[in-house]
Structure formats: structure tokens, C-alpha cells
Amino acid sequence: MNKTSFLGQSLVAGVMAASLPLMAGQAQASDYTIDTEGQHAFVQFKVSHLGYSYILGEFKEFSGDFSYDEGKPEASSVNVKVDVDSLDSAHAERDKHLKSADFLDVSQYPTATFASTGFKTTGDGAGKLTGDLTLHGKTQPITIDVDHIGGGEDPWGGYRQGFEGTTTLKLADYGIDTSKLGPTAATVDLYLVIEGIRQ
Amino acid sequence: MWRNSRRGWGWPVIVMHWLSALAIFGLFALGWWMTSLGYYDPWYKLGPWWHKSVGISLFALTVLRLIWRHLQITPQAHGTRNEQRAAFVGHVLLYVLLLLIMASGYLISTADGRGISVFGLFEVPALITGLKDQATLAGDVHWYASCGLVILSLGHAAVALKHHLLDEQDTLRRMIWPLR
Numbered sequence: 375m376n377k378t379s380f381l382g383q384s385l386v387a388g389v390m391a392a393s394l395p396l397m398a399g400q401a402q403a404s405d406y407t408i409d410t411e412g413q414h415a416f417v418q419f420k421v422s423h424l425g426y427s428y429i430l431g432e433f434k435e436f437s438g439d440f441s442y443d444e445g446k447p448e449a450s451s452v453n454v455k456v457d458v459d460s461l462d463s464a465h466a467e468r469d470k471h472l473k474s475a476d477f478l479d480v481s482q483y484p485t486a487t488f489a490s491t492g493f494k495t496t497g498d499g500a501g502k503l504t505g506d507l508t509l510h511g512k513t514q515p516i517t518i519d520v521d522h523i524g525g526g527e528d529p530w531g532g533y534r535q536g537f538e539g540t541t542t543l544k545l546a547d548y549g550i551d552t553s554k555l556g557p558t559a560a561t562v563d564l565y566l567v568i569e570g571i572r573q
Numbered sequence: 574m575w576r577n578s579r580r581g582w583g584w585p586v587i588v589m590h591w592l593s594a595l596a597i598f599g600l601f602a603l604g605w606w607m608t609s610l611g612y613y614d615p616w617y618k619l620g621p622w623w624h625k626s627v628g629i630s631l632f633a634l635t636v637l638r639l640i641w642r643h644l645q646i647t648p649q650a651h652g653t654r655n656e657q658r659a660a661f662v663g664h665v666l667l668y669v670l671l672l673l674i675m676a677s678g679y680l681i682s683t684a685d686g687r688g689i690s691v692f693g694l695f696e697v698p699a700l701i702t703g704l705k706d707q708a709t710l711a712g713d714v715h716w717y718a719s720c721g722l723v724i725l726s727l728g729h730a731a732v733a734l735k736h737h738l739l740d741e742q743d744t745l746r747r748m749i750w751p752l753r
Binding site: 459464465466467469470473474480554555556 | 611612613681682684685687706707708709712
């Protein structure tokens with residue numbers, strides 16, 4: 375550990391200690407809205423291409439909120455709604471195919487939702503977020519590995535918390551047939567960056 | 574033999590008509606087949622390459638065809654007054670659908686700013702890109718308009734046969750050989 379981050383940690387600890395009496399009077403958990411207005415949140419995916427490389431893409435439109443209490447992270451909860459139609463893999467013809475009835479069938483299932491059911495801390499800001507993901511009309515329980523990146527006051531008078539998360543989905547679980555794409559495309563990795571503004 | 578007359582079509586019209594018919598039915602079959610191919614099929618990339626190259630060529634031919642038709646007289650239409658009116662509307666609709674299909678096909682492939690390569694010789698640049706859901710919506714138009722064109726073309730052929738067989742007129746013959 376270098377000096378700067380040690381100093382940073384001491385500072386955070388100092389500030390937290392100083393604000394403890396203040397926090398005691400507040401509601402325990404705070405509600406945050408995902409900052410989609412400033413777009414400080416990303417829902418990205420990665421799928422193998424032939425087993426030789428990857429296709430990267432993202433869902434550009436989504437919304438959600440979460441409840442988070444630094445002192446009691448187990449009580450956290452998250453709800454996110456993704457506009458599946460906003461899929462973008464930087465190639466319109468591929469997006470058209472992925473959104474067609476062959477795969478995501480967006481006209482039939484325009485939204486995907488995630489509703490958390492629990493959160494377990496594994497220490498050092500990390501944890502496992504469990505919840506129900508509804509995609510392609512099918513709901514499956516998933517676990518997202520979450521890391522608390524940071525949080526605090528922003529320069530514009532607000533208060534923010536940021537997290538990143540990763541999980542892997544088996545597309546067949548959601549009734550999406552990837553057999554024509556080869557065995558390496560059976561799973562998709564998701565990478566989520568979620569920054570929330572306290573309400 | 575080159576120019577149209579009151580009785581029949583000239584060679585350019587006849588050749589362009591049958592080339593278009595061949596291209597339209599070929600493109601329809603190819604388009605239908607290629608969109609059903611699996612990712613590992615050798616034709617997965619080759620099918621669209623031919624479809625786009627022939628499609629752009631057909632557009633060039635159609636522009637030429639419309640200009641030529643505009644410069645030439647049109648042979649006397651056969652049948653009753655109502656049949657002539659129906660024929661006119663049908664022919665205009667054939668051209669409208671054809672142009673709609675070509676425009677929508679172009680908008681699918683250029684939705685993200687990529688151009689369309691024509692037989693690897695040159696590239697047609699993208700002009701309109703990034704509209705909301707451009708590729709998907711243009712794809713829907715492309716498919717339904719194509720189905721409409723194929724059905725209308727079959728009707729077009731059926732009516733030509735009706736003129737030939739039942740009315741014993743030279744409607745079909747004059748689209749095969751120029752009449753003076």
C-alpha cells in the first residue's frame with residue numbers, strides 16, 4: 375500500500391467518525407437512482423466469437439434504483455429495467471439479427487428486468503448479489519459478483535455510490551437458442567457499472 | 574428495333590424487363606434462403622455479398638429503365654378501359670414496390686454508417702444512418718414489400734398469360750420480340 379491511499383483511507387475513516395453522530399439521526403438505508411441522465415452506468419456484454427475472439431456490446435437504455443447502507447450492506451436491494459431494443463454491438467446488421475426472433479425477440483420481449491433478492495458481503499467492499507433476472511420472457515435466479523468502487527459527495531452538491539458487477543448467463547436458461555452460433559457462444563458475460571445518485 | 578412503337582417494345586425495354594424479372598426472383602429466393610443459414614454455413618457471408626451486389630446493380634438498371642421509359646413512347650395497352658386502368662396502376666405499383674425494397678435494403682446495410690460493396694469493385698456510401706431501430710424497421714419493410722412484389726409479379730405474369738391465351742392478344746409476345 376502506498377502512502378497516498380493510506381492517507382486517503384485515514385481521511386475517510388476520520389470523516390466517517392466525525393459524521394457518525396450525524397448519521398445516527400438519519401434513516402439507515404438511502405435510496406439511489408442510477409445515473410442514466412449523465413450516463414454514469416453501463417450494461418455491457420461479451421460473447422465468444424468462434425472461440426477465437428469476443429463480440430462486445432452494450433444495452434444503451436436502462437433505468438433503475440437501489441437502496442444501500444454502508445453500515446449495513448446486507449440490507450441493500452436493486453431493481454433494474456433494461457430496454458433490450460437498445461442493444462448495440464457496433465454493427466447494425468448484427469444488432470438486427472440479435473434482436474430478431476432468432477435470439478432476443480425484442481418485439482415480443484422488449485424489456486429485461488432484474489430484481490434483487492439478497493446481498494451477502496464477502497468482505498473488503500465485495501459481495502454477492504442474488505436476484506431474479508427476467509430475459510426473453512423467462513425468469514431465472516442469478517448471482518452477480520459485486521464490488522463497491524466508491525462513494526461520497528460529488529462536486530455538484532450530490533451524493534453518489536458506485537459499484538461494478540460481473541455475472542455469466544447461460545442463454546439456453548432463457549430459452550434463447552445459440553446452437554447455430556457454436557458451443558462457445560452458449561454463455562454471455564455481463565459487466566455492469568452502476569453509479570447511483572442519492573435521492 | 575431499339576425504339577418502342579405504338580404496337581410494341583424495343584429491345585432495351587425487353588432485355589431490361591427480363592433481366593429485372595430474373596434478378597427480382599433470384600434476389601427473393603436468395604434473400605429468403607440466406608437469412609435462414611446457420612452462422613457456420615459457408616454461404617453465411619457469401620449470400621449477403623451476392624444479394625447486395627446484385628441488388629445495387631438492379632437499382633442501377635431500374636434507374637436506367639425508368640429514364641428510358643420516360644424518353645420512349647409506350648405501346649397501346651390491351652383490353653377494356655378498366656383493364657387498361659388496372660394495368661397502369663399495377664405497373665406503377667410494381668415500380669413503387671421495387672424502389673421501396675431497394676431503398677429499405679440499402680437502409681439495413683448502411684444503418685451504422687458502413688457502405689455497401691458491389692462485387693468488391695466499389696462501395697456505395699452510407700447516406701442515412703443511425704435512425705432509431707433503422708436496421709430492424711428497414712428489414713421489416715424490405716421483407717413485406719418483397720413478399721408484396723413477388724405476389725404482384727405473379728399476378729402480372731398471370732394476367733399476361735390471360736391476354737395471351739384467353740384474349741389471344743400479343744401482350745406477352747411483344748415483351749419477347751420487338752414488333753414493328
